[in-house]
Amino acid sequence: MQISLLGCGLMGTPMSRRLLAAGLPLTVWNRTRAKAEALAADGAQVADTPAQAVAQADIVITMLEHGGVVEGVLFNPDLPGAALGLRPGTLLIDMSSILPEQAQRHAARLADLGVQALDAPVSGGTVGAEAGSLAIMAGGIEADFERARAILEVLGRPVHVGPTGSGQLTKLANQMIVGITIGAVAEALLLAERGGANPTKVRQALRGGFAESRILEVHGQRMVDGDFTKRGSLAIQLKDLRNALHTSAGLGFDAPITQHLAALYEQAAQHGFAELDQSGLYRELQRRQTDPDA
Amino acid sequence: MQISLLGCGLMGTPMSRRLLAAGLPLTVWNRTRAKAEALAADGAQVADTPAQAVAQADIVITMLEHGGVVEGVLFNPDLPGAALGLRPGTLLIDMSSILPEQAQRHAARLADLGVQALDAPVSGGTVGAEAGSLAIMAGGIEADFERARAILEVLGRPVHVGPTGSGQLTKLANQMIVGITIGAVAEALLLAERGGANPTKVRQALRGGFAESRILEVHGQRMVDGDFTKRGSLAIQLKDLRNALHTSAGLGFDAPITQHLAALYEQAAQHGFAELDQSGLYRELQRRQTDPDA
Numbered sequence A, B: 001m002q003i004s005l006l007g008c009g010l011m012g013t014p015m016s017r018r019l020l021a022a023g024l025p026l027t028v029w030n031r032t033r034a035k036a037e038a039l040a041a042d043g044a045q046v047a048d049t050p051a052q053a054v055a056q057a058d059i060v061i062t063m064l065e066h067g068g069v070v071e072g073v074l075f076n077p078d079l080p081g082a083a084l085g086l087r088p089g090t091l092l093i094d095m096s097s098i099l100p101e102q103a104q105r106h107a108a109r110l111a112d113l114g115v116q117a118l119d120a121p122v123s124g125g126t127v128g129a130e131a132g133s134l135a136i137m138a139g140g141i142e143a144d145f146e147r148a149r150a151i152l153e154v155l156g157r158p159v160h161v162g163p164t165g166s167g168q169l170t171k172l173a174n175q176m177i178v179g180i181t182i183g184a185v186a187e188a189l190l191l192a193e194r195g196g197a198n199p200t201k202v203r204q205a206l207r208g209g210f211a212e213s214r215i216l217e218v219h220g221q222r223m224v225d226g227d228f229t230k231r232g233s234l235a236i237q238l239k240d241l242r243n244a245l246h247t248s249a250g251l252g253f254d255a256p257i258t259q260h261l262a263a264l265y266e267q268a269a270q271h272g273f274a275e276l277d278q279s280g281l282y283r284e285l286q287r288r289q290t291d292p293d294a
Helices: A012-021 A033-037 A067-075 A100-112 A125-131 A142-155 A166-194 A199-206 A214-225 A234-250 A256-273 A278-290 B012-021 B033-037 B050-054 B067-075 B100-112 B125-131 B142-155 B166-194 B199-206 B214-225 B234-251 B256-273 B278-290
Strands: A003-006 A026-029 A059-062 A091-094 A116-119 A134-139 A156-162 B003-006 B026-029 B059-062 B091-094 B116-119 B134-139 B156-162
Touching: A003 A012, A012 A026, A012 A125, A012 A142, A059 A067, A059 A142, A067 A100, A091 A100, A091 A142, A100 A116, A100 A166, A100 A234, A116 A142, A116 A166, A125 A134, A134 A142, A134 A166, A134 B199, A142 A156, A156 A166, A156 B199, A166 A199, A166 A214, A166 A234, A166 A256, A166 A278, A166 B166, A166 B199, A166 B234, A166 B256, A199 A214, A199 B134, A199 B156, A199 B166, A214 A278, A234 A256, A234 A278, A234 B166, A256 A278, A256 B166, A256 B256, A256 B278, B003 B012, B003 B050, B012 B026, B012 B125, B012 B142, B026 B050, B059 B067, B059 B142, B067 B100, B091 B100, B091 B142, B100 B116, B100 B166, B100 B234, B116 B142, B116 B166, B125 B134, B134 B142, B134 B166, B142 B156, B156 B166, B166 B199, B166 B214, B166 B234, B166 B256, B166 B278, B199 B214, B214 B278, B234 B256, B234 B278, B256 B278
Parallel strands: A003 A026, A003 A059, A059 A091, A091 A116, A134 A156, B003 B026, B003 B059, B059 B091, B091 B116, B134 B156
Antiparallel strands: A116 A134, B116 B134
16 A cells, blocks of 8 residues: 655654554655655655655645645646546545545545545644654545544544544634633632742642643643743634634534633734744733733 | 641642642531542542631632632631631732732731732632642732742742732733633634535634633533533633623723623623623624614
8 A cells, every 4th residue: 555645844754754663555645845855764755756755645635734735736737736636546544634524625626536545634743653643623524534544543632523524623613712711721720829928839830630631731831830832833823713603603603601702812912922823922911011002 | 847738629630630730738627528539539538618728838829709708718717717727927828819909918818917918819620720830810919929829820820010919900801801811712603604605614624823711622612512501600700800800890990892792791691691602792693684673
């Protein structure tokens, strides 16, 4: 079985390394060739274009920045995109985070070529990619999920969540929970500190009870340390919430809490915090304490 | 060392059993005597009044419904309350959930009697009480925390979070996080379902990634099962958020996210969901989908 991976970025590179370490034959392509070349030492074949990269593939993984990039890498004839090389019967697994509607459109266009598609975005960051512990949320038909399962299990823990687009929808749900929970933890820690408690001790006391979460564990630590160096940016968190609201609107779904948090992240960006870590919402909530009219 | 416990309710009874099982001599009192009598079989002495219960105590634990009840059990001469029996040098550990300002007032009144006080509310429910795994957030001076430590470690994991009142403040912070995170999980699961994904699978896919939380684990399960039988009521969650906002206002602290969630829980109560489980906020967010003007 031949696998190709398009997009050797922060996530695609460690994912490629895991696939190679599992003994899978892998061909890679990246817009900036040097990043693909870096994987040759691990045993990857390096292709010149997306179309060439997928020409012999049974399974193709894409890991790109957003829906527009995915569309170009798949369908832009000037690259030439993967569509010009994909053989009927191939399975394309898009692990990028894009809108559900985009995933559905891509799947329809690929179906015209006899190519099957899964949307399988992930959660867990570069740490999860390196450890092979990514949460993977897959949308598509059962047969395609089963076909992809063994490969996805090299990368993390895949769950089949529903039909095409459901994986991306689940990723949006993930980002809603992450963004809102960051707000909850930030507001709670700020209140506790305002009232005279020790934030480091407060976080420690909350661990393990009903307030326990990965956000309290990871982002809460950044808040009590005052360390908002960007790992995942606030700007991207805002984009994710806007995508969730866009998708909600398209479904006629009312999402008041996400609406409220998106507005707070928007204010954070306007006040200069866009390139902080997502946990930097703490700085905006803190800033409000001395600027109540803003 | 003699210990007394006032309040043999849902939490006080399993807590008493753990203390007795640890070999600690325990005297108990409860307004409804039968609940105190039930602990006699486990080795507890049963007292007729709070004052009698504490007369020989070195350490007293109170576990009562709210600040008004604590005030009465401590200070109401008609019971007669504990204040009429406490000896100077005794340590009182109030593990009830009350307002920080109430804890500070009680501590001041007890200090007049030569009695030390810790506010040490808990998180983890009856399950945590039975298992001895409660998160315990203690406010007061270091010497009193150290004096209480061994006993608190029988009941769970104590952390000293700051001066008097800080324990209650941390509990409010806990309830803010719990209430807001319930909203996040509910809104995300409802959107995913609206968009055609399987909520049970979506929850499973989210577990273990950055959206992981005890709320996703416990309350998220109730949501996907449609099981909103009350364990901790929505009405009490609303009360906790109002207490958090009251305390915030007193400190001049702006808590926009808690404000927003309190309004949603208020609407939930107005629409008949007050006696559901806290996770029943899901029903209110669901109801809004068919009644956008409400």
